[in-house]
Amino acid sequence: MASDKPSWGMQGTWEQALSYVGKVVGVSQGADAVDASSVRRWLEPKEFACPLYTDEQAAIDAGYEGKIAPSTMAITYGQPAHWQSGDKRFEHGDEPIQIPIPVIFDVPAPFSLSFATSMEMEFFKPLYHGDVVTITHELVSLVEKELRVGKGAFFKQKDTYRNQNDEIVAVGILDIFRFNPVSKGEG
Amino acid sequence: MTDNTNQTIDWSLQKTMQDITIGEELSPIYIDVTLQRLVMEAAANRDLSLIHHDASMAKATGANDAYANTFFLYGMIERLALEWGGVKTFIRKIGPLRMLSFNCTGDKLAFHGKVSEIIKDEDTVILDVWVDNAGKVSATSQVKVILPKQ
Numbered sequence: 624m625a626s627d628k629p630s631w632g633m634q635g636t637w638e639q640a641l642s643y644v645g646k647v648v649g650v651s652q653g654a655d656a657v658d659a660s661s662v663r664r665w666l667e668p669k670e671f672a673c674p675l676y677t678d679e680q681a682a683i684d685a686g687y688e689g690k691i692a693p694s695t696m697a698i699t700y701g702q703p704a705h706w707q708s709g710d711k712r713f714e715h716g717d718e719p720i721q722i723p724i725p726v727i728f729d730v731p732a733p734f735s736l737s738f739a740t741s742m743e744m745e746f747f748k749p750l751y752h753g754d755v756v757t758i759t760h761e762l763v764s765l766v767e768k769e770l771r772v773g774k775g776a777f778f779k780q781k782d783t784y785r786n787q788n789d790e791i792v793a794v795g796i797l798d799i800f801r802f803n804p805v806s807k808g809e810g
Numbered sequence: 811m812t813d814n815t816n817q818t819i820d821w822s823l824q825k826t827m828q829d830i831t832i833g834e835e836l837s838p839i840y841i842d843v844t845l846q847r848l849v850m851e852a853a854a855n856r857d858l859s860l861i862h863h864d865a866s867m868a869k870a871t872g873a874n875d876a877y878a879n880t881f882f883l884y885g886m887i888e889r890l891a892l893e894w895g896g897v898k899t900f901i902r903k904i905g906p907l908r909m910l911s912f913n914c915t916g917d918k919l920a921f922h923g924k925v926s927e928i929i930k931d932e933d934t935v936i937l938d939v940w941v942d943n944a945g946k947v948s949a950t951s952q953v954k955v956i957l958p959k960q
Contacts, residue, residue, distance in 0.1 A: 661854070664850070664853065664854040665854040665855060665885070667850055667854070668847045668848075668850035668851040668854060668882070669841075669851075669882070669885050669886055669889055670841065671885070671888075671889040672819070673819075673821065673889075673892050673893075673897065674821050674897065675892075675897050681821070681897065682897075684897075685897040685898050686898060693885060693888050694888060694901050695881065695884040695885050695887075695888045695904065696855075696885075698855070698881050698884070699854070699855045699856050699881070702856045705856070705858065719858070719859065719860045719867075720858045720859075721858070721859050722856065722857040722858070722859060736871070738871070739880055739909065740908070740909065741905070741906045741907065741908050741909075742880055742884070742905055742906065742907045743903065743904065743905020743906045743907065744884070744903065744904050744905055745902065745903045746900075746901055746902060746903065746904075772872070796905070796906075
C-alpha cells in the first residue's frame, strides 16, 4: 500500500549491506533498441534540435556511421521494461514504479529514504539506431555519514553500459545517500 | 536577464581546438520547469518516480513541488555543450554532477558554462557548467569534450 511518506529500498542490516560491497548487484537489460521515435520524444522536453540525431547525412558528415542518439540517453536505453506479458495488473495502492537503481532497491540496508548526490559518466562509443544497451551495476563502496536530513550512508554504484556487441558505451558512477530521516523534535 | 526566444542554432558552425580560450563563456540556455515539461521528460527518459511529476509525493521528500530529475540535467548539459561546440564535439565525460537544490515546477533555470581548462595534447577542453535557479546555483558539473584540431 502506497502512503504519502515515501519509503523504498530493500530493508536489512548494516552487515548485510556491507556484504554486497565489490559485487555485481544487478544487470539491467534495456527494453528497446535505439530508434527515431524514442530519440524524438527525449529531445522534445529539452527543446534540443541537433541534426546528429535526426539527419543521417549530417551524422555521416560529422564522422559517424549514421544517425546517433544523445550520449546521455544510455541511461534510458539501459532500462528494463516496466511491464511485460505475465506481470500483474497495475492497481490502486501499488508501490509506484521507480527507476531501477540496484543499490537502493536490491541491496538490503537499515534505511528508509534515499536521494542521489552526485553522478558522473564517461562516454566511449556513440549509440547508433538499432543498438541495445545492457547495464551491469556494481556496489563499489559504503561510507557511513550523518547529514542534516538524518543518519545514513553513501552507497557508490558503478554502472557499465554495453551495446549488443559487448562494447563498453559508457561507465557511470552514482552516489546515493540512503538514510533514516530525522524525526520531528529530534536533531 | 532571461531570454525566452527559441534560438535557432547554426549547426554548420564548429569549434576547433584553435578557437578556444580559457574563460570563454558558452551561450546560456534558458528553460522553465513546467509540469508539462516534467511529464514529457519522465515519459521519455523512463524515470517514472512520482517525485518528478507528483507535487504531494515530492513535498513528502522535502521539495517544494515536483522537480526535474538528474537525467534531465544531464541531457540539458549535453545540449549546452553540443550547441556551443558543434556536431563534431564528442562528449567524453559529464561529472561529477552535484545536485545542490531542487529544480521544481515554476522555477526558471539557466544553464551556463565556461572553458576552464585546455589540454592541447589530447584535443580536450574542460567546461565548468552550472545551473542558475533564480540567482542561486542549483547544480554544478564539469564536462570534458574532445574537439577537432582545426
